[in-house]
Amino acid sequence: MIGRERMTVASQRLIAERTYELTLSGRLVQEMRQPGQFVHVKAAASADPLLRRPLSLCHIDHKQGQCTIIYRQEGKGTALLTQKQPGDTVDVLGPLGNGFPLEAAPAGGRALLVGGGIGVPPLYELAKQLAKRGVKVVSVLGFQTKAAVFYEEEFAAFGKTYVATDDGSHGACGRVTDVIEARSLEFDVLYACGPKPMLRALAERFPNRPVYLSLEERMGCGVGACFACVCHVPGSETAYKKVCSDGPVFRAGEVVL
Amino acid sequence: MNRLAVELPGLSLKNPIMPASGCFGFGREYAQFYDLSVLGAIMIKATTKEPRFGNPTPRVAETPGGMLNAIGLQNPGLDKMLEEELPWLEQFDVPIIANIAGSTVEEYVEVAEAISKAPNVHALELNISCPNVKKGGIAFGTVPDVAAELTRLVKEVSAVPVYVKLSPNVTDIVAMAKAIEQAGADGLTMINTLVGMRIDVKTGRPILANGTGGLSGPAVKPIAIRMIYEVSQAVSIPIIGMGGIQTAEDVLEFFYAGASAVAVGTANFVDPFVCPTIIADLPALLDELGIDRISECIGRSWKTGAHAVHCRA
């Protein structure tokens, strides 16, 4: 069930350029199940900034009662979040949305996880849960530059992990799609999260394959009430899906990218 | 004695708190959080005759203490509203105020007639003021004669009382309110959002795909209060007030200005429990201020003085 809780900051650390790993503890963790779900975080106690910020669950630890999110400092809201110290509280609404379908990957099958930049975090919990189900996980993580890279070793714990940077300062030079081509990576199911051009490239490169994409859209409510986050359904003028409550994960082809 | 009860045309409300149109969908999402029967009423999302997709995204942009939206009246259309959404809401003990919109007079009239016959619709809210639709909408809301004529035609066909939602995007809101009152409206709701724009400093382009959007949230509250203060002294029909309400104190401020009930919009996005929280907080606030019934507060800011103060800046 979706709940709202003032969760307690267990730890926060800088893990890459402007990129923070924030671990929260609270009852709400027990409600968190699916990789790809997100939480809606209120960064300020005041009305400025007013709206919540959608951030993906990166790691769910039911035993410890903790969840981790990884975020990049962009504007006002994320800048305020960087100020949070252990023991402080954060107002969290969640878990929200429908995550990556684990059952799309057959046990013993191969899953290719493709992340771009700040789209990488939700794939970590996915890698963990897939590996636990006996799925062979291969990850391709793309970043702008070396200083932005994070969680390379953490992903490697669950399977072969390739890193690409736009400027070639770490790993392969180029895009994630270049790595998939160069290494002729095969898969039974592909899961991806990252910038829209990357998602589009993947959808076009692998038509009619089981490809699941996590989308981003500006949000109001985060729960399906305000119609801020809709996208078109192919072949219809009026049919729509809401990224917050129908997604954020969709099968490629289900919505117009 | 129910201290929070208020009486308005068509609406005997157990408390004066209702979610504002467009900020609560058709209630389904918030029913996950609490029993919707605790609400005074529900203003459901605008209905048009045909389904509408609305505007391209991004549809929201944040501003200090507020937000801009350009949803563009996305809704499933009249038929689905009558067949699915309104019947679903019948499980709750809560009157529905149906917000209706259109691009032509004929469309408004047709939607009004049909939706006003639904058993749980206790009143209509005529949305003549949505700033986010290219055709119609805004013109109805900014020209008093046009608004009055539309009100009259909708009144003729409606089976329930008609409230007209005023746009703040006018130079003389009192003239507009008076014209609508004379045309036979049973009440007013105000304010809708204020037209605004934000530009992305990186791209140099507007953030909203629609360019402009409607400003809502705490930032607009003083404008709503001022407009209700002026209009409530100029008309004798009741006002449902809205614009930036977040707390029980805000509710009282609207009552003092001249509102007889209030709606909560944007605050639902920040805190899905905001409406029940306000309802729960009100009695203690009334105690603290030595008020028996909330209805005593209506228009107190101008009623207690010897005469109304004119403070139009």
Ligand SMILES: Cc1cc2nc3c(=O)[nH]c(=O)nc-3n(C[C@H](O)[C@H](O)[C@H](O)COP(=O)(O)OP(=O)(O)OC[C@H]3O[C@@H](n4cnc5c(N)ncnc54)[C@H](O)[C@@H]3O)c2cc1C
């Ligand atoms: C489902 C989902 C999951 C996400 N997961 C992560 C994550 O795990 N880590 C991470 O770093 N970022 C993630 N993002 C992006 C993150 O929400 C934005 O970077 C963040 O909201 C920016 O807030 P700000 O106050 O720093 O920026 P500002 O520019 O001040 O934000 C202004 C407004 O724009 C919205 N906004 C700005 N950028 C985005 C964006 N890319 N997507 C949606 N809304 C945006 C904000 O929410 C806010 O309402 C996710 C977005 C979505 C939709």
Ligand SMILES: Cc1cc2nc3c(=O)[nH]c(=O)nc-3n(C[C@H](O)[C@H](O)[C@H](O)COP(=O)(O)O)c2cc1C
């Ligand atoms: C996302 C969003 C959608 C809205 N949709 C409608 C609508 O369909 N019809 C309408 O009359 N008003 C609509 N409004 C206006 C609100 O009902 C309300 O008048 C306004 O937001 C001011 O109240 P607030 O500051 O509490 O949000 C919408 C507002 C928002 C923020």
Ligand code: FES
């Ligand atoms: S953010 Fe409100 S419907 Fe998706």
